[in-house]
Amino acid sequence: QPLGSASPTISSSSSSFVPIDQHHVQDAIQVINEHKQFNQQIMEYIHGATLPGQIVGNDYHIISVFGSQSTGKSTLLNRLFNTNFDVMEESRRQQTTKGIWMAVSPEVSTTSSKKSTENVFVMDVEGTDGRERGEDQDFERKAALFALATSEILIINIWETQVGLYQGANMGLLKTVFEVNLSLFGQSKLENNTHKVLLLIVIRDHIGVTPLQALAETLITDLNKMWLDLSKPAELSHLKFSDFFDVDFHALHHKVLQPDEFSKDVKLLGDRLVVKKELFKPNYHHQIPVDGWTMYAENCWDQIDNNKDLDLPTQQILVAKFKCDEISNGVYDEFVAKHHGLFDDKVPGENVDYEQMGLAMVDLREDTLDDYDTSASRYNQTIYEQKRQALKEKIHAKFREVFDVHAKWVVETGVGQFATDIKKLKTRKDKSFFQGAQELEHKYVSLINTSLQLISLGEFHDSEVILDVKARFDAVVAKQQVVEMKAIIGRALAKIDAGVSKALQQELASPDDQTWERVMARFHELLAEVKARYAGTGTVPDFGLGTSDSDNVAGVERLQVQAWVALHSVVHRVITRDSVLQLMKDKFEDVFRYDENGMPRLYQKVEELETSFGAARKQTQQMVPVLEEMRTSEGAVVPRYSARAMRAAGFGARARASDAASEGSDDDSNSDSDDSDNETTPTPFSQVLSPADRDHVASRFKRETDAQFVETKRLVIQHATH
Template sequence: MGYDQESHTVVLDLEGTDSRERGEFAGAYERKSALFALALSEVLMVNIWTQDIGRLNASNLLLLKNILELHVQLFIAAQKSSEKIPFKTKLMFILRDHVSSPLSKLTEVLTNDVKKLWDSIEKPVEMKNSVLEEYFDLEFYSLPHKNLRPEEFMKAASEMQAKFRSGAFLDGDVYNRKVEADELALYGKSIWNTIVSNKELDLPSQREMVSVVRCDQASDEVGQTLAAELSALEQELKPIQALDERSSDLMQKAKTMFREKTTRQIQSVVLRKEASLAESLSQVLTKLMRDQIETVSKAELTKVREKLDALGEVETPWTAFERQTVEALRIASSEFDRWCKVPEGIPQMSEGLRTKRADLLKDLDHEIEITRQEVVEKCQDAILQTFQQIVQKKVVPVIDMGLNAECWSAALEEMKHANATADDQCTMMLGSDGVGLHEDELEHIEVKVREACLSWLFANLRKLIGGYEGVLRRMKQRFNQLFRFDESGNPRVWAPRDDITTIFDAAQKGASDMGDMLATISLGEYGSQDVVDNNSLRELKQQLDSDAAVAFVDARHAQEMARMKTKVPMWAVVLVGVLGFDEAKMVLKRPALIFLFLAAFVLIYFAYLIRVHEMIWEPLRDWAAPYLQILKGRLEEWIENNENSSNTIYSSTTAKASEPTNSVLSGASVVESSAVDERSSEKESVSSSKKEH
């Protein structure tokens, strides 16, 4: 191999085709070396002895035939390449030891021979009608005999050298194989390895392989150059300022450096390798951007959570809740967009960035929704509390103090006011000026709050009424209020003329109506609930009837007493006073005794008028005086004996305490018997005196 620095021309000197070193393998080697030369060379120089022109083997016509066939193969492969490499070769025949034959005659003979060879070789269909000149340029140059005419030989050689240096033999890019000097060794080695391994030679593939190697080398060099900058960027504190701009600068710098190093390579390979380099670099930058996104997302999510926690701790968290959360969401989105932008020249990051931004917004919406639900629950509690206060202040007193047929109507009016207040509060707290619920959500919450209020109301009304016992107690109170008390609220005193039955029926009906009213809480459009069922209500009415019957009997008895006290005559009072109630009753039941009593009364009254009692009283007093005197003495004696007996009992022992008592009793019995005898004797004397009188 020779190299001319002035013309930048490389000359390859191949082994002769007729060398003895190859032996029986000369033919195979000849084809391989010819293919190698044809693949690399833009100008193929064929040395022919002038005297061998017209001969088959001596003039290398068989070698030319191989060259033509191989050229067809290489040309077809080149045309299939995306590079569309122009593959035309100049065949320069060097006629050695030219003496006297005209050069034109020799040129004509060789040209005809080469054309015949071209026509004789196998060609593809698309090249059937092609001519030699489309693929080869023939040029002939003669050199005198070196030994016989050395000066002329050197002169002709110098002239040929000058033509090569001037580029006269190379017509622009027609023959250019587009192989750079620094790639020639790699390119030639690859071609020779392919030829030796008996593989089909594809020159575009060989050139592409060289370009791949060179592009890989350039890519590694660029990566090493940017490694320090990437490392510094990775070590920087997150979030990184202007990461998108710095990433774009790195990507642009890498592409610029790569293109500068691969300007002479196949463009398709360069673009492919540049894309590979950009992909590798974008993976590193994407990781940085992913870390940036993660850091910013966590920071913004934390800020929003702190904001929501602060909102939840205030006394009225629903105040401007929607406006504050929208503002917090806007700030978080703006911060994310400020720190996380798609770098120019790295469009593949855009999809991932959009996804991460959507994930952040989704997480923020989730946090806001959780807090919103908590605030909604607080709103519901506040609305229910306000409703309860209104009910306790307005509705409960109406029911508790005025239980009558109109109490539910009055309670219903107060309920409408309480419910309207709850609806207004719900709209104010949960509407656009508050939590910011949509109309359907707001309507759903209003229904839910209304149901909670009604549920609490019915539960408290049932508690206020008191269930079975409460209904019974209130029915009794109602009965007593109507039956035992008058319209002024004073206890009723039953007069003889009072219509107890009518009052009783009215009281019983009022108590029954009270039971019917309390058995079912009826609030019109807001619904109704049973406090006691029908069976229990019947039992309550039966029990009320039993208690009312007792009250009715007592009232009847009191009225009878009042009637008796009003109509009893004086004589009946005297009669009862004299005879006693039972005896008077017996007398009243027997009319004969009444007439006998009246007759006796008339006689006594007549005797009183004629002063019969004075006539009887004087003798009776005189007669009873001795007896009274004796009775008085006996009593004094008996009292004295009792006192002595008591003293004896207290002074004596317990064992003998009975003896004085017995003596006294015996003495008393003696005295009593003697007194009886005396009274009997006195009676006899009195009776005798009466007879005498």
């Protein structure tokens, strides 16, 4: 029947064994029963037999005793380890239950009064001498495999009387042990595995006549001989007995005949184990932390019982993987619970303290990893580290959810404030827009970085939010650069507008054939002046905006084109149909009514009046050809840019209402088919007054001066007749 369903078999306390020293005695538990089943309750037993935290990780030892029935194995274990394994009663001489038993030693018997703190598990392998009774050598072999796969020290009993008898009791068992050991560790020995087992040969009923040294030499000779006789695979044949085993000896006096000496000998063995600690060595340990021991032992037994090759390193890795995962999942669940508590209610905003939040994250991560390390670090290093890394990544993924939410807010806010502040940037003599923008960007980027660094655990540099920051800032700067350049060009155009307007106003007092020469000269002068401000250092202009060379070149180009548009618009604002008419009226008045000295003229005769009137009108009318068209000695003024470029600069929109840019001044006017189709007769750029305007001005002027003439003539005639 399976062991799980029955209560674990605990060795009976009806045993006749009564310890001499009154120590606490620990009952044993059956690890493998006579049906070769593994006991599921080993871990419970270990927990029950030890104090919480008494055994941490690999801080325990396993010693097995192995050998023929009735060689005093259980007796030795009970005396040495204060356990309660079944001992055959003299009176009954029956075989004890077959199987593998284990007990936690509550205390190792020593000559010292101080209790040792070593944790020792003891395994008693019962009923292994199948060869003597001609039965079940299978179990003997499996038990040996199990003992070697788990134990650091293997105790073998030999009666003194049998030393030197090569075929004596237990020597056959040793052969099995050698073979089995070779199958377990042979292959890994070739890969420089340093693992060994200590064969502790205990000579029983040692009378003391033959010194232990001599007995040991004899036994070593026998062991070597046995090793040489062993049939080994060819690739392992060069390996020595000592590559696999350390051997040590201890002699016990006759238990019945020399009970005191026997007792002393047992305590001396205890001294060697836990006081002098000369028998345990690190390379005997199988490096399975106690939490994983049951799983490891059961896996090993499963492989052994199913006659599979028992590959110990693989088993160690499997156990390490399973346990490290289990530990990792456990600590991660706790982590998630704490994480919820700490961060779920933290809504991004002004009142989140990122320093405190970052510290809480670091603390939580460290606590979680510490918890993991405490339990997992003693498993196979590679697996432990792999699983630790995986755990760390899971932790970071969880933190990253928080990070992303807050980072988004921090970046949004920073970029938003930057966009507001950059609009208010005052360009000063000593600091260009670009320098100001850079300082501002630096300020906000470091504000963002500081906040994010606090909650990034130094890990999230690849976060999209962070990778995006630079682009976000660049976009704000680029947008503002466009605004700033527009403003700069706007100011330059205003300056040109004002300058040209002033020059024109001056000309209007008395326009002559040099008028447009001077106006255009002033225009070019103003344009050169504003361009000089953005001349830059080399051949490329610079607006101090941090814009690209090509943007700067395009900016200056736009400024120039728009300057022409501005010129056109100023001229048309100042010189209109009405303003020209008014100018002419004023001028006529001046010439007709006043003499060269500014004195009012008094006309005496009609002839005089007629001459003067004709001259004044002619002189006045001379203004019109000057003003009606922008013309210099080089001919009609033509912008240096194509109609298309002019329209792009806003010329078309304004011009279409009254005028249109001159076509054919540049190359690509034909490509603009839309406009060419509509405009049957394009108005030249240089045209200030249209023919209709001119007719209007001429007729109005004529009508008004005619009226004046008639009126004046009437006065002259009246005067003459009186």
